[in-house]
Amino acid sequence: MTDHLSWETLNDLVDGVLDVNAAEAASRHARGCVTCGAALDELRATVATARALPGTVPPPDELWGDIRSTIEAGKVAYLPPRTAAPRGWWITPGRLAAAAVVLVALTTTLTGIVMSTRTGPRNGTVSLTTVAWQSSERAFQASVVELREQLDGMQGQLAPATVAKVERALATIDLAIAEAREALLRDPANAALTELLASNYRQKIGLLRRMTQLAS
Amino acid sequence: MSEPQATGDDLSSLVTSATRGDVQAFEQLYARTAGRVFAICLRMTGDRQRARELAHDAFVRAWERLGTFRGDSAFETWLHRLTVNVVLTAARGERRRNARLVSSDDADDASSLAAFGKPGPDVATRVDLERAIAALPPRARQVFVLHDVEGFRHEEIADRLDLRPGSVRAQLHRARQLIMRMLSR
Numbered sequence: 001m002t003d004h005l006s007w008e009t010l011n012d013l014v015d016g017v018l019d020v021n022a023a024e025a026a027s028r029h030a031r032g033c034v035t036c037g038a039a040l041d042e043l044r045a046t047v048a049t050a051r052a053l054p055g056t057v058p059p060p061d062e063l064w065g066d067i068r069s070t071i072e073a074g075k076v077a078y079l080p081p082r083t084a085a086p087r088g089w090w091i092t093p094g095r096l097a098a099a100a101v102v103l104v105a106l107t108t109t110l111t112g113i114v115m116s117t118r119t120g121p122r123n124g125t126v127s128l129t130t131v132a133w134q135s136s137e138r139a140f141q142a143s144v145v146e147l148r149e150q151l152d153g154m155q156g157q158l159a160p161a162t163v164a165k166v167e168r169a170l171a172t173i174d175l176a177i178a179e180a181r182e183a184l185l186r187d188p189a190n191a192a193l194t195e196l197l198a199s200n201y202r203q204k205i206g207l208l209r210r211m212t213q214l215a216s
Numbered sequence: 217m218s219e220p221q222a223t224g225d226d227l228s229s230l231v232t233s234a235t236r237g238d239v240q241a242f243e244q245l246y247a248r249t250a251g252r253v254f255a256i257c258l259r260m261t262g263d264r265q266r267a268r269e270l271a272h273d274a275f276v277r278a279w280e281r282l283g284t285f286r287g288d289s290a291f292e293t294w295l296h297r298l299t300v301n302v303v304l305t306a307a308r309g310e311r312r313r314n315a316r317l318v319s320s321d322d323a324d325d326a327s328s329l330a331a332f333g334k335p336g337p338d339v340a341t342r343v344d345l346e347r348a349i350a351a352l353p354p355r356a357r358q359v360f361v362l363h364d365v366e367g368f369r370h371e372e373i374a375d376r377l378d379l380r381p382g383s384v385r386a387q388l389h390r391a392r393q394l395i396m397r398m399l400s401r
Contacts, residue, residue, distance in 0.1 A: 011389045017370075046396055049345050050364040056251025057258050060268050064246055067275045071239060139276045145305055 005029055005036045014043050073136055073194075136194075137181070140201035147208040154215040166211055173204045227291045235282040242279055249292060250275075253299050259361045260303045262350035270306055274299040300362070304376055307354065348398040352391050359384055360391035 005013075005026055012018045013026045030036045180197040187193060227248070233241035253274055257267035278295055285294050349357060349365075358377060362368040363384075370388075374381045 007389060007393060008385075011385075011392065042396060043392060046345075046392060046399070047364055049341055050349075050360070051367075053342060053345065053365055055255060057255040059250045059254035059271055063250065063254070063268060063271060064243060066272055067246065067279075068239065068243070070272070070276050071242070071279050136276075139273055139280065142273060142277065142302060142305055143280075145308075146301065149305070 004033065005039075010036070010040055010043055013040065014047055070136055070139070136198065137201070140198070140205065143205050144201070144208065147205065147212055150212050151208065151215065154212070157215040158211065162214075166207060169207060170204060173200055173207070176200045177204070228287070231282060231285060231287075231291055234279070235285075242282075245291070246275060249295055252292065253295065256296060256299050256361075256366065257303055259346075259349055259365060260300070260358055261307075262352070262354075262357055270303050271299075273306070274302045277302055296366075300366075300376065304358070307358065344399055345395070348395045351398060352394055356387050356391035356394065359387040360395070363388050364392075 009018070009022075009026055010030075013023060013030075016023075018026060030040045177197065177200045180193055180200055184190065184193045184197055227245065230241045230245050234245060250271070254267060254271045257270040257274065258264060261267050261270065274295075278298055281298070285291065349360060352360060355377075359373055362373045362376070363370070368376075370381045370384050373379070374384045377384070379387075
């Protein structure tokens with residue numbers, strides 16, 4: 001035979017996405033063609049092996065310890081997990097914009113207070129290392145990226161004026177984050193600064209989440 | 217590490233406790249799900265160190281978001297999807313990273329790969345396949361793992377990777393072709 005089955009047809013046959021007639025014709029051809037029959041068998045074997053791969057791989061022994069450290073740090077650095085509030089009747093573009101303004105004021109004030117006092121770690125709190133807060137920060141940043149991506153997919157569903165106000169608020173929070181971060185790099189064990197950084201991230205994530213709820 | 221078997225009720229009560237801030241309950245959830253989460257991270261990234269970081273991030277994210285788990289699906293399903301999201305979100309930011317799982321002199325990874333399955337005649341085939349998956353280009357690897365290993369449908373993969381279903385098919389076919397070539401060497 002000269003007209004062998006294409007690679008796409010072989011794959012579609014294995015995946016069961018060909019229509020009945022096309023699948024019958026391809027199977028008939030494969031039965032009568034040594035080349036296509038062998039290719040089909042090999043492909044099926046490869047896919048079957050992939051599907052039979054073990055579902056688990058032992059993680060590194062120290063992984064849980066690292067996770068626990070981050071979580072414990074989080075108990076100091078940021079709020080315990082909260083139930084996500086359903087979109088409430090109270091979320092309106094006007095209220096969101098107003099909330100953004102209040103947030104900015106709080107963020108700026110809080111940052112100013114902490115940066116001027118620069119308290120050390122409080123008694124009874126977990127001593128946070130650079131690794132710990134940077135690890136927490138990575139988790140916050142991942143949440144921010146995810147919410148941002150969701151929002152990007154909802155463009156056009158919020159009034160431009162609301163978006164502009166919230167974006168300004170976000171920019172201010174970003175400045176506060178950058179300040180707190182810079183201070184933490186100089187003083188990585190400072191629990192107050194860690195709390196401030198986490199608080200700023202929480203505000204940013206909260207604002208993004210409310211925008212997502214409003215746009216959905 | 218063999219993961220303890222748990223019934224849905226066991227997991228449900230652990231989730232409830234962990235949501236209230238019980239770290240020990242979360243540790244038990246970790247013990248029952250870590251192997252699966254790490255397998256997803258390792259196969260999706262092809263890089264053991266990166267997989268470790270992402271598994272860490274996935275569990276920290278899960279801890280933070282336990283309150284959003286509504287029980288509409290099994291906890292494991294929720295966690296696996298969260299893990300895939302963590303991996304794909306990270307991958308978007310590091311497209312140019314050229315990670316590879318196994319180099320010829322990487323004894324640690326080789327021993328890890330050998331631990332994938334129970335001893336048996338097909339362990340060598342599995343290890344070869346794992347190596348081949350790890351050597352795929354990132355996008356082809358993601359599609360192959362999600363479709364052929366994790367059982368996602370074309371449309372789901374297209375949605376998560378922001379690709380057209382036709383592109384997912386093309387990447388999948390390409391990945392299989394590359395894998396078969398590597399296995400036949």
